[in-house]
Amino acid sequence: MDTSRSYLEPSSFSKKIAAAIIIVYTVITLIPISWMVMTSFKNVDSAISYPPEVLFEPSLEGYVNLFTNRSRQSVEYLDSLPAPETWYEELVRSREMVITGPSKFLGRYSNSMIIGFGSTFASVFLGALAAYAFSRFRVPLKDDLLFFILSTRMFPPIAVAVPIFIMYRKLGLGDTHVGMIILYTVVNLSLAVWLLKGFMDEIPKEYEEAAMIDGYTRLQAFFKVVLPQAMTGIAATAIFCMIFSWNEYAFAVLLTQFNAQTAPPFIPTIIGEGGLDWPAIGAGTTLFLLPVMIFTIILRKHLLRGITFGAVRK
Amino acid sequence: MRGKKMKKIMILLFVSLFSFSANSNAKSITLGWAAWDPANALQELTKEFTAETGIEVNFEFVPWPNFADRMLNELNNKGKTFDLLIGDSQWIGSGAVYGHYVKLNDFFDKEGISMNDFSPATVYAYSTWPKGSKNYYALPAMGDALAWAYRKDWFDRPELKSEFKKKHGYDLGVPANWNQLHDMCSFFQGREIDGQKRYGAAINTERGSEGITMGVTAAMYAWGMEYENPNKPYDMEGYFNSPKAVEAVEFYRKLYEDCAPPGHSDAYMVANLDAYKSGQVAFQMNWYAFWPGVSKEDKDGRVSGFFANPKQNVAAATLGGQGISVVKYSDKQDLALEYIKWFARPDVQQKWWDLGGYSCHNDVLDSPSFPTSTVYAQGFLDSMGIVKDFWQEPTFVELMLPMQEAIHDYVVNGKGTAKGALDKIIEEWVEVFEADGKL
């Protein structure tokens, strides 16, 4: 066994070379992301210093700026105020500004949460139903339907955005959470159906048939036997749907304004007192990346499998 | 277990959904404007309105680059977010024609608010549609024009003064025309002052919204460009692309190439402020709205001077500024009107100016102490007498975008000729006016 594998296994020298190249690539590719995280801990001045500072005194100014609105005041006015009560007030005061209120970031972030999770849940649920039906039943025009579902992915979002805008305006769904959840659900559906069908195909029919012989209805068998079996696939699909709706920008910028706007169109508009506030943008981006990053790392095996499935299909 | 958790999550989701869309306090209105210094001043001023009337005012300030996009989308969506909107001067046409704004004539008559009390240029630009008629869709709220700030402290240095005099034969000071402006900007370009490399001027070059148009027209107006034949509306050939206009555009490109700091290829208000505040440039082009902030933040030896847009063939300046309008889709128009009534009061207008807003009320502007109240007040008065604006047609975005693209392509991208760019713009404009039935 060992000897037969030896000539298939790459030599340890070539492994070392491969590892070295990959490590170099990984380091280079991570520089922008690490730079973003580092910038979030800089203060406004060191963020725009040249040469760029690699070593710097960490500051939470970016995070404070991200969560507050501030206005500049004269020194005399600041002196007339009572001493700052909290550390973040002190930080803002040291910049000759006062906090005028909370910023919109939390609202935008929770919009992202509501719309992201809502649409992910809906598209995975509907996708699982459809995938099961395609996998198990004789559906008339099955291949055509499946291709139709896949082809909806090719639409440039902006091509259908105007009709959707007009439709939503009539229905009062424009700039609402429900409207955006429905929209993202539909965009994700095609992917969800295709991915989940692959996973469903892998679950032996005999499982649910046995359950049905035991007196389960088809529906019960689906929910109690098939769905738990497909959990891996559901997790992988959910991540893909989540990444899309979490990061989506085109529809969000076109169809939402003040009520249901998500974080991606908001973060680029964080403006400091002059120019873009890079530490605050870095902070927003870091906080925004965190959930997806954690998910990815926890579920990385499923993720790879999901992509493999997506590729094997078609 | 799993099912129960799911249910809980779903309930939570729905609760949060509805709590978000629920309407807050009935005795409150929402005002929309751009996110900039004057908006903070207005927020401060409005505290008195709330104290007087008990009506809460919520503010929604949108950053400039997205301002037009977001607000116009909101209006086109018939959104109810805003009761009051301080919209850009160019929007008045679409606000009136497409019915986004409430017509204010009856209200003005009833409350005894007279447009004769406001500076004529601002009433014309911010309130009326069709232009110059007596149909009012806004109250002039914030007068503004494009002007220049410069580093007075550098200008006052003897060694720089004498070097400049030797080179150009006249004194370093407020430029009398655009040629002098170019002399001075290029004098500072690449010069080392206090151990730091400095550049000439931060000028408008933004591509996305209206930036470069608002910059290049400052030159074009000063050269004497007219948009159309005064006797034959919408006849632009030979006016908008006249030799004078072409020369102005060419000059603007020269200014960009010779005097802009590196990386200043997509810059508008905040980027200009940034370049100036960080000590990179000797000049910045910007709106009067920012001057209170700029002069307040002079420190570390920085002294700012200000001047109105220089003359070339004629004295002219690019108009900015906004009027305040009541949104047709609002459910609380009565409260919104009450705000306008309060805002139009002369004593409130005076406080507005004191806080850093640019009042358009004659009582404020004509007061003998006004010209000396700040270093830029006289310049503001001068500028408001010579302002010119871009098209205010309902189709103004359709007119703006081709100009942005063609001018940016010529000035920043260095493609083609100035005449070619202007010809291309006219071609697009003719198409727009034809589709709109104006031609």
Next chain:
Amino acid sequence: MNVKKKFKGLSDKAVGWLFIGPTVLLLLAINIYPLIYAIKMSFTNFYANKIGRVPEFVGLKNYIKVLNKEAIWEKMQVTASFMFWTLLLQAVIGLGLALLLNRKFKGNELLTTLIVLPMMLSPAVVGVFWTYLYNPQVGLFNYVINFFHDFGSFDMIGSSVLAPWSIVIVDTWMWTPFTMLICLAGLRSVPNYLYEAAEVDRANKWQQFLYITLPSVLPFLLLALLFRGIENFKMFDMVVELTSGGPGSATELASISLKREAFEKWKTGYSSAFAVILFVTIFGFGNVYVKVMNKIKER
């Protein structure tokens, strides 16, 4: 069939429609209906912002206008060259990385996860953050490049020569992991016995790569490129935030131009015609590509 009838509850047919129904209905309502609506509007001079103005039927006028417009062809060219370079770079780098990762050295799983990270970011946020990295005065990108060779300060976004490359670099940085992952999936699906047989036939490593590895990974690579091609044809968010199409129109992709026509100028009829043309283009190219891909697969 008879066996199944014995079971309780809804018939399979009913369950089938119950399960597929919502998906198909939603797709019809939010995808197909808008598309048909867009096609309908493309024959009119409708303006969605001009409330109360009755649109007129104008026949093929909008299509003729779009196709005759030089500026639109320029934008198509910009899009085509953006797609060509991003796909080429992502294919080469992605495949290379996959081949290296397939050596299964210690820690390759962790490194794969790290390499994939840029893909998880929001393209719009990536775009705005790269304007900071590209800034000629304070940006890291210029600093690093100048560290190796002193070019002086250069403006990636403001120069018409460099700007198209600035978006290619960001897109490649972000999406090479995608190609890499799919190629990796392909490599892992190659059965070992093929290599064993090749060893027996005394084929050298290069021949093994050429005759076994490459043919088996090629369909996967082509598929990855299809997905990337579709996505980059629709590309909007990252480029809007990075260059907003500038300088001039040097990076104005077709979809950015479409957005301006549709949502800023509100020329709904005209922009619908533009959208339909784009859609037909991508659909046509997509179909031809899939056919070619299937032929290669069969071989």
